[in-house]
Amino acid sequence: MFLARIDGTLTSTAKHATLEACRFLLGQRLDADGQASGEPIVLLDRLGARHGSTVLVSTDGDIARKWLGNTAPARLIVVGIVDQVYTG
Amino acid sequence: MVRGRVVLNNAVESIRGTTLLLVEPVTADNLAARNGAGGGKTLVVADRLSPHEGQMVGFVEGREAANAYWPGNVPVDAYCALIVENYDFQPPNGPETQK
Numbered sequence: 001m002f003l004a005r006i007d008g009t010l011t012s013t014a015k016h017a018t019l020e021a022c023r024f025l026l027g028q029r030l031d032a033d034g035q036a037s038g039e040p041i042v043l044l045d046r047l048g049a050r051h052g053s054t055v056l057v058s059t060d061g062d063i064a065r066k067w068l069g070n071t072a073p074a075r076l077i078v079v080g081i082v083d084q085v086y087t088g
Numbered sequence: 089m090v091r092g093r094v095v096l097n098n099a100v101e102s103i104r105g106t107t108l109l110l111v112e113p114v115t116a117d118n119l120a121a122r123n124g125a126g127g128g129k130t131l132v133v134a135d136r137l138s139p140h141e142g143q144m145v146g147f148v149e150g151r152e153a154a155n156a157y158w159p160g161n162v163p164v165d166a167y168c169a170l171i172v173e174n175y176d177f178q179p180p181n182g183p184e185t186q187k
Contacts, residue, residue: 007180010172011172012172016137026177028116036116070158
Protein backbone atom coordinates (compact mmCIF):
# COMPACT_ATOMS: atom_id res chain seq x y z
CA MET A 1 0.00 0.00 0.00
CA PHE A 2 1.10 3.58 -0.42
CA LEU A 3 -0.07 7.14 0.06
CA ALA A 4 -1.23 9.31 -2.81
CA ARG A 5 -2.51 12.83 -3.21
CA ILE A 6 -5.64 13.40 -5.27
CA ASP A 7 -4.86 15.94 -8.00
CA GLY A 8 -7.86 15.57 -10.26
CA THR A 9 -10.51 13.44 -11.88
CA LEU A 10 -10.84 11.53 -15.13
CA THR A 11 -13.80 10.64 -17.33
CA SER A 12 -14.09 7.90 -19.92
CA THR A 13 -16.87 6.77 -22.22
CA ALA A 14 -15.17 3.76 -23.80
CA LYS A 15 -14.11 1.44 -21.01
CA HIS A 16 -14.30 -2.12 -19.78
CA ALA A 17 -17.95 -2.93 -19.01
CA THR A 18 -17.23 -3.67 -15.35
CA LEU A 19 -15.97 -0.09 -14.85
CA GLU A 20 -19.19 1.50 -16.05
CA ALA A 21 -20.32 2.99 -12.73
CA CYS A 22 -16.88 3.83 -11.37
CA ARG A 23 -15.50 7.15 -10.24
CA PHE A 24 -11.93 7.69 -11.42
CA LEU A 25 -9.50 9.97 -9.65
CA LEU A 26 -6.09 11.14 -10.80
CA GLY A 27 -3.45 10.97 -8.11
CA GLN A 28 0.24 11.00 -7.49
CA ARG A 29 2.11 8.68 -5.20
CA LEU A 30 3.75 10.42 -2.24
CA ASP A 31 7.13 9.72 -0.71
CA ALA A 32 7.92 10.06 3.01
CA ASP A 33 8.48 13.82 2.61
CA GLY A 34 5.05 14.26 1.12
CA GLN A 35 6.53 14.96 -2.31
CA ALA A 36 4.85 13.55 -5.41
CA SER A 37 6.89 10.91 -7.22
CA GLY A 38 6.45 8.88 -10.35
CA GLU A 39 3.81 9.16 -13.03
CA PRO A 40 0.23 10.14 -12.23
CA ILE A 41 -2.06 7.18 -11.56
CA VAL A 42 -5.76 6.47 -12.05
CA LEU A 43 -7.51 5.40 -8.86
CA LEU A 44 -10.88 3.81 -8.18
CA ASP A 45 -12.69 5.47 -5.31
CA ARG A 46 -15.90 4.74 -3.44
CA LEU A 47 -15.09 6.78 -0.34
CA GLY A 48 -15.56 10.23 -1.82
CA ALA A 49 -11.95 11.44 -1.75
CA ARG A 50 -11.65 15.04 -2.87
CA HIS A 51 -9.12 17.15 -4.71
CA GLY A 52 -6.18 17.61 -2.35
CA SER A 53 -7.05 14.59 -0.17
CA THR A 54 -4.28 12.23 0.88
CA VAL A 55 -5.46 8.67 0.46
CA LEU A 56 -4.29 5.15 1.21
CA VAL A 57 -4.05 3.10 -1.98
CA SER A 58 -4.02 -0.68 -2.11
CA THR A 59 -2.64 -2.52 -5.12
CA ASP A 60 -4.61 -5.65 -4.29
CA GLY A 61 -7.23 -5.92 -7.02
CA ASP A 62 -9.23 -8.47 -4.99
CA ILE A 63 -11.46 -5.76 -3.62
CA ALA A 64 -12.20 -4.59 -7.16
CA ARG A 65 -13.15 -8.13 -8.10
CA LYS A 66 -15.55 -8.24 -5.16
CA TRP A 67 -17.08 -4.89 -6.10
CA LEU A 68 -17.12 -5.20 -9.86
CA GLY A 69 -16.87 -8.89 -10.71
CA ASN A 70 -14.19 -11.39 -11.62
CA THR A 71 -13.36 -9.81 -14.95
CA ALA A 72 -12.68 -6.29 -13.61
CA PRO A 73 -9.32 -4.99 -14.83
CA ALA A 74 -8.70 -2.73 -11.84
CA ARG A 75 -5.90 -2.68 -9.31
CA LEU A 76 -5.35 0.71 -7.64
CA ILE A 77 -8.13 1.21 -5.11
CA VAL A 78 -8.61 3.98 -2.56
CA VAL A 79 -9.08 2.03 0.68
CA GLY A 80 -8.83 4.96 3.09
CA ILE A 81 -8.76 8.72 3.37
CA VAL A 82 -5.83 9.84 5.49
CA ASP A 83 -6.43 12.07 8.46
CA GLN A 84 -2.84 12.68 9.51
CA VAL A 85 0.62 11.30 8.77
CA TYR A 86 3.27 11.42 11.49
CA THR A 87 6.92 11.20 10.45
CA GLY A 88 10.11 11.19 12.51
CA MET B 89 -0.59 7.80 -24.89
CA VAL B 90 -1.10 5.18 -27.59
CA ARG B 91 1.99 5.05 -29.78
CA GLY B 92 1.32 2.03 -31.94
CA ARG B 93 0.32 -1.59 -32.30
CA VAL B 94 2.24 -4.81 -31.98
CA VAL B 95 1.58 -7.81 -34.21
CA LEU B 96 3.09 -11.16 -33.33
CA ASN B 97 4.30 -13.66 -35.88
CA ASN B 98 4.75 -16.69 -33.70
CA ALA B 99 3.42 -16.69 -30.14
CA VAL B 100 2.45 -18.98 -27.29
CA GLU B 101 -0.99 -20.44 -27.91
CA SER B 102 -2.73 -18.66 -25.04
CA ILE B 103 -1.84 -15.13 -26.22
CA ARG B 104 -2.74 -15.62 -29.90
CA GLY B 105 -5.54 -13.35 -31.05
CA THR B 106 -4.87 -10.77 -28.34
CA THR B 107 -4.64 -7.23 -29.68
CA LEU B 108 -1.55 -5.46 -28.38
CA LEU B 109 -0.87 -1.74 -28.10
CA LEU B 110 2.37 0.12 -27.56
CA VAL B 111 1.68 2.78 -24.91
CA GLU B 112 3.76 5.46 -23.25
CA PRO B 113 2.86 6.55 -19.70
CA VAL B 114 2.32 10.29 -19.24
CA THR B 115 4.43 12.19 -16.74
CA ALA B 116 2.88 14.75 -14.38
CA ASP B 117 4.43 17.64 -16.32
CA ASN B 118 3.06 16.42 -19.63
CA LEU B 119 -0.33 15.62 -18.14
CA ALA B 120 -0.59 19.14 -16.74
CA ALA B 121 0.66 20.68 -19.99
CA ARG B 122 -1.85 18.68 -22.12
CA ASN B 123 0.82 18.54 -24.80
CA GLY B 124 0.15 15.04 -26.10
CA ALA B 125 3.55 13.85 -24.95
CA GLY B 126 4.14 10.79 -22.77
CA GLY B 127 7.60 10.68 -21.32
CA GLY B 128 7.34 7.43 -19.37
CA LYS B 129 8.82 4.05 -20.14
CA THR B 130 7.02 2.41 -23.07
CA LEU B 131 5.17 -0.84 -22.46
CA VAL B 132 2.86 -3.23 -24.29
CA VAL B 133 -0.74 -3.62 -23.12
CA ALA B 134 -3.48 -6.00 -24.23
CA ASP B 135 -6.54 -4.24 -25.61
CA ARG B 136 -10.14 -4.69 -26.70
CA LEU B 137 -11.18 -1.02 -26.93
CA SER B 138 -9.28 -0.13 -30.14
CA PRO B 139 -8.10 3.40 -29.30
CA HIS B 140 -6.42 5.46 -32.02
CA GLU B 141 -2.78 6.39 -32.04
CA GLY B 142 -2.29 9.55 -29.98
CA GLN B 143 -5.31 8.89 -27.74
CA MET B 144 -4.82 8.74 -24.00
CA VAL B 145 -5.79 5.49 -22.31
CA GLY B 146 -5.83 4.12 -18.78
CA PHE B 147 -4.19 0.74 -18.29
CA VAL B 148 -3.94 -1.68 -15.41
CA GLU B 149 -0.72 -3.49 -14.59
CA GLY B 150 -0.20 -6.71 -12.68
CA ARG B 151 -2.18 -9.92 -12.48
CA GLU B 152 -5.41 -7.91 -12.52
CA ALA B 153 -4.75 -7.26 -16.21
CA ALA B 154 -5.61 -10.88 -16.95
CA ASN B 155 -8.94 -10.55 -15.09
CA ALA B 156 -10.43 -9.23 -18.32
CA TYR B 157 -9.96 -12.67 -19.86
CA TRP B 158 -11.31 -14.63 -16.90
CA PRO B 159 -12.06 -17.54 -16.75
CA GLY B 160 -9.60 -17.90 -19.60
CA ASN B 161 -5.92 -17.75 -18.79
CA VAL B 162 -4.18 -15.23 -21.03
CA PRO B 163 -0.58 -14.42 -20.04
CA VAL B 164 -0.81 -10.61 -20.04
CA ASP B 165 0.33 -8.28 -17.25
CA ALA B 166 -1.05 -5.03 -18.67
CA TYR B 167 -4.49 -4.26 -20.08
CA CYS B 168 -6.09 -1.16 -21.58
CA ALA B 169 -9.09 -0.61 -19.27
CA LEU B 170 -10.38 2.72 -20.57
CA ILE B 171 -10.01 5.43 -23.19
CA VAL B 172 -9.71 8.85 -21.57
CA GLU B 173 -12.40 11.29 -22.64
CA ASN B 174 -11.44 14.21 -20.43
CA TYR B 175 -9.55 14.94 -17.25
CA ASP B 176 -8.85 17.59 -14.70
CA PHE B 177 -5.32 17.54 -13.25
CA GLN B 178 -4.20 20.28 -10.92
CA PRO B 179 -1.30 19.44 -8.64
CA PRO B 180 -0.98 21.94 -5.77
CA ASN B 181 2.27 23.70 -6.70
CA GLY B 182 2.25 23.38 -10.44
CA PRO B 183 4.05 20.75 -12.50
CA GLU B 184 7.45 22.45 -12.30
CA THR B 185 7.78 21.60 -8.62
CA GLN B 186 6.90 17.94 -9.08
CA LYS B 187 9.65 15.41 -8.66
